[in-house]
Amino acid sequence: MKLTNLITSAAICFSPAALAHYRFPALILDGSPTPDFKYVRENTNNINPLLDLNSIDMxxxxxxxxxxxxxxxxxxxxxxxxGFTLSNSIGHIGPMLVYMAKTPGDPSGFDGSGEVWFKIHELGADFSSGSIEWPELGMTSYSFKLPPSLxxxxxxxxxxxxGVHNAANENGAQFFLNCAQVKVTGGGSGTPGPLVSIPGLYGAEDPGIHFNNYYPPPTEYIIPGPAVWFE
Known part of the structure; x- marks a missing residue:
């Protein structure tokens, strides 16, 4: 390979856009991170985002x-x-969401198909200061509570x-995600819902997916997906 090609390849790999990418390699339990990919299913696309809403990779x-x-x-x-750790700090604007799906048996063999997913947490834009702010920016870990009646x-x-930094363009939203496998104990008798399927969770024209953060300045951000279930 020519030296110029090597330099070009390196520039792409270490460009600001690439360095802004991330994944969620480890669970945080009892306030401490667990080893990477011990309880989190390892992805094969490194820190690169997903773009296709209709892919089962979603x-x-x-x-x-x-x-x-x-x-x-x-x-x-x-x-x-x-919680989850992040491989790099969050460098893109956009919401954080957490979903769960009850598995019919051992979670290691479940592919996540069917209307089985429900949302338990979300964090979006903050407009309280009079302008849009994204509290997720710069985070290197993210924690939340599980529903008590789960x-x-x-x-x-x-x-x-x-990532909605490029979402003013059609199909410009970027999805960074990982799944962990957990066994819940000490739960209750709640009925999680609404249940949704993935893919099918989002539409390309949902206002939180096709979103212009720049001009005219937005006055709201509608987090995509179903309502949060937390009881």
Whole structure:
């Protein structure tokens, strides 16, 4: 390979846009990060985002179905605070969302198909100062609480950050996501919902997916997906 080609390739790999990318390699349990990809299904596209809303990779990222059998399952308490680490700090504007799906058996063999997913947490733009602010920017980890009435059982726990910095362009939203495998104990008798399927979760023209952050200045941001279930 010519030296000029090597320099060009290196520039692409280490460009600001690439360095702004990230993935979620580890669970945070009891306030401490666990080893990378011990309980989180490892993806095969490194820190690159997904772009195709209709791909089954939207469930647990590229390679996230195949890596299930190599992933352990963490025991977590309903109502507990858990989280995910990030491989790089978040460099793109956009919302943070967390979904779960109860698995019919051992979570390592579940592909996430069907209307099984429900949202338990979301964080979007803040307009309280009179202008739009994105609290997710710069984060290197993200924590949230599980619903206290979540029924006992095995689940996929899916975290997602949607980069909307280029979402004024059609199909410009970028999806960064990973799934962990968890066994919930000490839960309740809640009925999670509404249940949705992935893909099918979002539409290309949803206002939180096709979104212009720049001009005219936005006065609201509508977080995509179903309502949050938290009981």
């Amino acid at each position: 469930r647990c990222n590229e390679g996230g179905i195949a890596s299930g059998p190599q992933t352990e399952t963490a025991e977590v308490q309903a109502g507990a605070e858990v 029924p006992d059982g095995n689940y996929l726990l899916r975290i997602e950050h949607i």
